[in-house]
Amino acid sequence: MEALFYVVPLLMIGAAVFTLTRVLGRAREVRGAWGSGLTAEARCLRTYTSTSGGGETTVSTTLHHVYEFTTRDGRSVRFEESNGPATVVEGDIVTVYYTPQRPERATAHAPARGKLAAESGCLLAFLGVFITGCVIFMVVVHLSFSAADAFFP
Structure with missing residues (x-):
C-alpha cells in the first residue's frame, strides 16, 4: 500500500x-x-481538426495543417504542424522556415x-x-x- x-x-x-x-x-x-535563414514557399495540402476531452471534461479542438515545399537542393518535403492560423486553408501558399539538416521539422509559424x-x-x-x-x-x-x-x- x-x-x-x-x-x-x-x-x-x-x-x-x-x-x-x-x-x-x-x-x-x-x-x-x-x-537558419532558410525559407521556402509551401502549399497547404490539407487542414483538419482533432478533438480531445468530452464527457465531464472540456472539449479541446486543435487545428492541423499539412504543408509541402521544395528545399534549395530540390528535395520535396511534406510536414504537418498543429496550432496554425485558422485563416490558412487548403491551396494557400505560405512561407516556411527550415534547417538544412532536418527540413521535415520546418515551421510555418512566423518568427x-x-x-x-x-x-x-x-x-x-x-x-x-x-x-x-x-x-x-x-x-x-x-x-x-x-x-x-x-x-x-
Missing part, C-alpha cells in the same frame, strides 16, 4: 518530464528554423521569439511547480509512514 504513494507521484513526474522535454525540444527546433520564450518559460515554471509538489507529497508521505512506524512498531 505504501508503494502506491511513491509509484503514482513518480509516474506523474515522469509524464511531466517527458512533456517538458518534448515541448522544449520542439521550441528549440522552431527557434533553429527561424535562425515570434518573445512569444516562444514566454510560452516555454510558463510551461517550464508550471511543470517545475508540479514536479516540486509531487516530490513534497512523497517526502510528507515518507515522513508520515516513518512517524507511524516509530509509534506503532
Whole structure:
C-alpha cells in the first residue's frame, strides 16, 4: 500500500518530464528554423481538426495543417504542424522556415521569439511547480509512514 504513494507521484513526474522535454525540444527546433535563414514557399495540402476531452471534461479542438515545399537542393518535403492560423486553408501558399539538416521539422509559424520564450518559460515554471509538489507529497508521505512506524512498531 505504501508503494502506491511513491509509484503514482513518480509516474506523474515522469509524464511531466517527458512533456517538458518534448515541448522544449520542439521550441528549440522552431527557434533553429527561424535562425537558419532558410525559407521556402509551401502549399497547404490539407487542414483538419482533432478533438480531445468530452464527457465531464472540456472539449479541446486543435487545428492541423499539412504543408509541402521544395528545399534549395530540390528535395520535396511534406510536414504537418498543429496550432496554425485558422485563416490558412487548403491551396494557400505560405512561407516556411527550415534547417538544412532536418527540413521535415520546418515551421510555418512566423518568427515570434518573445512569444516562444514566454510560452516555454510558463510551461517550464508550471511543470517545475508540479514536479516540486509531487516530490513534497512523497517526502510528507515518507515522513508520515516513518512517524507511524516509530509509534506503532
